[in-house]
Amino acid sequence: xxxxxxxxxxxxxxxxxxxxxxxxxxxxxQWLGGHYGxxxxxxxxxxxxxxxxxxxxxxxTWRIWRRRNDA
Numbered sequence: 001x002x003x004x005x006x007x008x009x010x011x012x013x014x015x016x017x018x019x020x021x022x023x024x025x026x027x028x029x030q031w032l033g034g035h036y037g038x039x040x041x042x043x044x045x046x047x048x049x050x051x052x053x054x055x056x057x058x059x060x061t062w063r064i065w066r067r068r069n070d071a
Contacts, residue, residue, distance in 0.1 A: 004067070008068065012061065012064060015056075015061050018056065021053075022049070025049075026049075029046035033046070
C-alpha cells in the first residue's frame, strides 16, 4: 500500500512538472514567435505540443484519482 502511494506521488510530481514546463515553453515560443516574426505554423505546433502535454497530465491525474478511490 505504501509503495503504491509513493508511486502515485512520483507520478503526480511528474505530471506537475510536465504542466509547468509545457506552460512556460508555450509562453516562451509564443513570445519568441511574435518577436522574431515566425510563421503561424510554428505557433500552431507549439499549441499542439502544449495541448498534448496537458491531455497527458490530465489522463495521468485521472488514473491516479481512480486508483485512490478504488482502494
